[in-house]
Amino acid sequence: MASPSRLEVLSLFRSLLRTSQKFTDYNIREYTRRRTIDAFLQNKSISDPASVSAAFSDGKSQLEVAKRQAIVYSVYAPDVKSIMEIK
Template structure:
């Protein structure tokens, strides 16, 4: 994989994780982070440039969906669940 393609893939990975972290609902946030990590691990050994381009395009589309979902999530919010609440002092 060319160096420029590698940096764009890593940048896309970081953006997906960042946007996933913006989701207010714990379950959606955990799922998006887990799904992003799993997808990149699953496809890390692909060397065909056409297939890589296809996967990059799909990841960019998913990033746009995540951005929209993060905005909606922030607008409507959700209450924190027990897992997210800080422990009492």
């Protein structure tokens, strides 16, 4: 399996961040955003092509899970906004 390019990794990162913004609940949205950034920072130093491919495929599977969860959370959106969202 070929190692993903830098552009593919950045595209995955942006997709995960975009998907995190689709959550209606503030806490879930911020947790997903934070978890995405932390995971990419943690895997930043990986240089072995097999490990990079494994981390990339894991990220793609996490993206699919996040997309499905965003849809489910949008169906059951809370009626009241979080105190963090009220301006």
